[in-house]
Amino acid sequence: xxxxxxxxxxxxxxxxxxxxxxxxxxxxxxxxxxxxxxxxxxxxxxxxxxxxxxxxxxxxxxxxxxxxxxxxxxxxxxxxxxxxxxxxxxxxxxxxxxxxxxxxxxxxxxxxxxxxxxxxxxxxxxxxxxxxxxxxxxxxxxxxxxxxxxxxxxxxxxxxxxxxxxxxxxxxxxxxxxxxxxxxxxxxxxxxxxxxxxxxxxxxxxxxxxxxxxxxxxxx
Amino acid sequence: xxxxxxxxxxxxxxxxxxxxxxxxxxxxxxxxxxxxxxxxxxxxxxxxxxxxxxxxxxxxxxxxxxxxxxxxxxxxxxxxxxxxxxxxxxxxxxxxxxxxxxxxxxxxxxxxxxxxxxxxxxxxxxxxxxxxxxxxxxxxxxxxxxxxxxxxxxxxxxxxxxxxxxxxxxxxxxxxxxxxxxxxxxxxxxxxxxxxxxxxxxxxxxxxxxxxxxxxxxxxxxxxxxxxxxxx
Numbered sequence: 001x002x003x004x005x006x007x008x009x010x011x012x013x014x015x016x017x018x019x020x021x022x023x024x025x026x027x028x029x030x031x032x033x034x035x036x037x038x039x040x041x042x043x044x045x046x047x048x049x050x051x052x053x054x055x056x057x058x059x060x061x062x063x064x065x066x067x068x069x070x071x072x073x074x075x076x077x078x079x080x081x082x083x084x085x086x087x088x089x090x091x092x093x094x095x096x097x098x099x100x101x102x103x104x105x106x107x108x109x110x111x112x113x114x115x116x117x118x119x120x121x122x123x124x125x126x127x128x129x130x131x132x133x134x135x136x137x138x139x140x141x142x143x144x145x146x147x148x149x150x151x152x153x154x155x156x157x158x159x160x161x162x163x164x165x166x167x168x169x170x171x172x173x174x175x176x177x178x179x180x181x182x183x184x185x186x187x188x189x190x191x192x193x194x195x196x197x198x199x200x201x202x203x204x205x206x207x208x209x210x211x212x213x214x215x216x217x218x219x220x
Numbered sequence: 221x222x223x224x225x226x227x228x229x230x231x232x233x234x235x236x237x238x239x240x241x242x243x244x245x246x247x248x249x250x251x252x253x254x255x256x257x258x259x260x261x262x263x264x265x266x267x268x269x270x271x272x273x274x275x276x277x278x279x280x281x282x283x284x285x286x287x288x289x290x291x292x293x294x295x296x297x298x299x300x301x302x303x304x305x306x307x308x309x310x311x312x313x314x315x316x317x318x319x320x321x322x323x324x325x326x327x328x329x330x331x332x333x334x335x336x337x338x339x340x341x342x343x344x345x346x347x348x349x350x351x352x353x354x355x356x357x358x359x360x361x362x363x364x365x366x367x368x369x370x371x372x373x374x375x376x377x378x379x380x381x382x383x384x385x386x387x388x389x390x391x392x393x394x395x396x397x398x399x400x401x402x403x404x405x406x407x408x409x410x411x412x413x414x415x416x417x418x419x420x421x422x423x424x425x426x427x428x429x430x431x432x433x434x435x436x437x438x439x440x441x442x443x444x445x446x447x448x449x450x451x452x
Contacts, residue, residue: 024344024345025344025345026343026344027344027345029344031344033298033300033301035335041332041333042333042335094285096288099283099288110283111282111310111314112313115313115315116313116314146313148305148308148309150309152305152306153288153291
């Protein structure tokens, strides 16, 4: 009986206590991007001191990280282009470039149409078709004119993959019916969107499967 | 000694035990409900932000992919909040005079970070990792709700342990193909709208979930429900 007398209130107190607990919730350590009042700029993540070379940032392969041989943009890819590289490039292009340059690269993306002082050029004009791969790398890395650089958002390897995909887009502009592999049909109708799907990243909900290959969604 | 209570009061004694039990139960249920209420969990509550950033506008209206801003979500535990520079990719050109965006411009000029309030905040004793969920096919909106319909961001679920476990006990109910993780319009397969993986069309979540469990090599349920997965 005495056991019960102690146990019942103890349990009651325990259930109440479940609401008053903060010390293990907010432990004295920093999570990423957390605020720190010690430093004037309030960042807990500190910038590297000038001249520091962190692990993995030696960047010995200078062509891979600059796209330049000496001072001139190079034409070669620093690694060979496989199907996987192209798919990666397509995915990254659609995330990072398509909002402005559009999915086909004609420069008529959604964002610039909302008030950029000038539209991006099409990748299919002669000057850009002839521009070497290293030039594209430099534009993505450092930006150009009113386009900002993307080195912070896109790792170097992905930047090269994007360039490979832009080359594929450029080739696609010259493709004719003869280039379609035997057995595949060109889609005749525009892809269907469910609801209000503008440009950019909102993918189509996979459509009912037909016999022919699906273009988007579903297939990995 | 004479009896204090008359025998006729026995009924009341019995009744009062019952009443005490009911009251106790109600109090307990109330406490449990309180524990799960937004007051404790912050579910559905918006917080003041330096700029009234609208996911609805940027995601559904403009079609920007989550990864354009939350660039580290696929590769790290932490999904980053974009730096001011990311806003400036576009806002160096768009709405350059809007008073609403003055804090962004001020931050860009001075190099001081914008101070966003954190909405989804697990206690520090819980280990959570975005990259594994993304790579095993758990969609952003499964956990964060209809982000593309949020003019202001809020925490869509309770983020309590029972909520995590509800999925960890049978993840196959929620899985989707990896390339649909960022698609806010994704719907689970039905007869009319099947989902195709590796050229097989699935019309039911159950079958799709099983296939994806095998394809993405999910561990067994005992593994991902053991305490040390999340409390390490």
